[in-house]
Amino acid sequence: MSQFWSELVHNLDPYVPGEQPKVNNLIKLNTNENPYPPADSVLEAIRNATDDKLKLYPDPNADLLKQRIADYFSVQRNQVFVGNGSDEVLAHAFQALLKKDKPLLFPDITYSFYPVYCGLYGIDFQTIPLDEDFAINVNDYGDQGGAIIFPNPNAPTGRLLTLKEIEKLLINNQDKVVVVDEAYIDFGGQSAISLVNQYHNLLVIQTLSKSRSLAGLRVGYAIGHADLIDGLERVKNSFNSYPMDRLAIYGAVASFDNEEAFQQSCRAIINTRETLTDKLQSLGFKVIPSTANFVFASHPDFSAEQIAQKLREKAIIVRYFNKPRINEFLRITIGNNDENAALCTALSEII
Numbered sequence: 001m002s003q004f005w006s007e008l009v010h011n012l013d014p015y016v017p018g019e020q021p022k023v024n025n026l027i028k029l030n031t032n033e034n035p036y037p038p039a040d041s042v043l044e045a046i047r048n049a050t051d052d053k054l055k056l057y058p059d060p061n062a063d064l065l066k067q068r069i070a071d072y073f074s075v076q077r078n079q080v081f082v083g084n085g086s087d088e089v090l091a092h093a094f095q096a097l098l099k100k101d102k103p104l105l106f107p108d109i110t111y112s113f114y115p116v117y118c119g120l121y122g123i124d125f126q127t128i129p130l131d132e133d134f135a136i137n138v139n140d141y142g143d144q145g146g147a148i149i150f151p152n153p154n155a156p157t158g159r160l161l162t163l164k165e166i167e168k169l170l171i172n173n174q175d176k177v178v179v180v181d182e183a184y185i186d187f188g189g190q191s192a193i194s195l196v197n198q199y200h201n202l203l204v205i206q207t208l209s210k211s212r213s214l215a216g217l218r219v220g221y222a223i224g225h226a227d228l229i230d231g232l233e234r235v236k237n238s239f240n241s242y243p244m245d246r247l248a249i250y251g252a253v254a255s256f257d258n259e260e261a262f263q264q265s266c267r268a269i270i271n272t273r274e275t276l277t278d279k280l281q282s283l284g285f286k287v288i289p290s291t292a293n294f295v296f297a298s299h300p301d302f303s304a305e306q307i308a309q310k311l312r313e314k315a316i317i318v319r320y321f322n323k324p325r326i327n328e329f330l331r332i333t334i335g336n337n338d339e340n341a342a343l344c345t346a347l348s349e350i351i
């Protein structure tokens, strides 16, 4: 096994990707899904898309969805790329946009797929340490790299960069593509999509998996300058693949058509996040200020593994990491009010 793979396997945490344990009344707070179901209008649109139409191939360009996304964010259709979840969009971005002769820069604590994609596509990378309080310092991203990627807010810390800081990064790195992965932006952050017409080196990637309750539908998209989008389309076309199935196209369009349901579930999650943060702090946890649909917290007297294990015995699953510097932290997805109440009761019994 190459050193890359052996290190990767060694560093794997106890998380089983996509684990859906079959336990009755399980409270699943480990994969940052939305606890609220998609709106009825979305389910209805998906049902309607099945009517006698599934026997037909979908539109190979998913133009209906691209146009809806373009209208929603006030950009042109040729500034929008769509894919099967933002993981696929990220995979295309890694292949299309990142220079192979200079390392890709990303934070040392970040979304675990980035080094995996680098390994798969032979991209050299360099990690930039977060500062003491787990923030990304944009001044640390200098001359050495060929491109930059980071989630905003970052995962698994939940810490947000302001638009001002992102602009500073873009100005300082005009020779590099800067990819901002906004999987969690709708839970209190400000999207950098407003900057794409000003900074042609900026690519913003979002997903319908988190704030739009559609992780199972697999829809993600990228927005940026038409030339960057063209680079992504070329990679996609080299696979000759359909970007989206018919159900995903119609379900996603319906989600953008229902602003009220979207805003309501984001607000509910933000409120619950604040309630949970207060509770954790009252139990002695250190909680990193989160702008995501999860919190990142550690306790001085109990290891993350111990707490996670005890919660699991109470049918609540949360995530922890076997990685230096963050191995004392739990990452807890924000559930609905009942799930949160059960979590708080369980934690009170453990701590």
Ligand code: PMP
Pocket: 032, 084, 085, 086, 087, 088, 111, 151, 155, 181, 183, 206, 207, 208, 209, 215, 219, 220
């Ligand atoms: N980016 C980040 C930072 C994530 O945490 C995730 C989901 N775990 C993704 C991208 C991918 O999400 P999806 O493929 O469901 O859109």
